[in-house]
Amino acid sequence: MGLQEKLTRLRKGFESQAPKEVVDVMHRATDDLEKSGILDITVKVGDQAPDFSLKTADYTVRPDPEETVAALQKMVG
Numbered sequence: 001m002g003l004q005e006k007l008t009r010l011r012k013g014f015e016s017q018a019p020k021e022v023v024d025v026m027h028r029a030t031d032d033l034e035k036s037g038i039l040d041i042t043v044k045v046g047d048q049a050p051d052f053s054l055k056t057a058d059y060t061v062r063p064d065p066e067e068t069v070a071a072l073q074k075m076v077g
Contacts, residue, residue: 001009015023033039043049
């Protein structure tokens with residue numbers, strides 16, 4: 001099962017159990033986001049992901065400062 005199928009199944013499961021008012025709010029929020037144009041600037045399937053760096057979760061001091069950062073380019077080289 002692919003990711004999209006899992007997400008669809010999860011959404012449908014939630015919608016079948018959540019109160020109608022909650023589902024309506026979620027649908028309106030999704031519609032508002034789509035109308036805002038935000039999808040025009042998101043990364044699409046097949047696009048190269050922008051590089052980013054993240055600090056390690058424990059923030060410990062390590063001998064090499066580069067070891068405290070996980071960077072996309074470092075991982076995919």
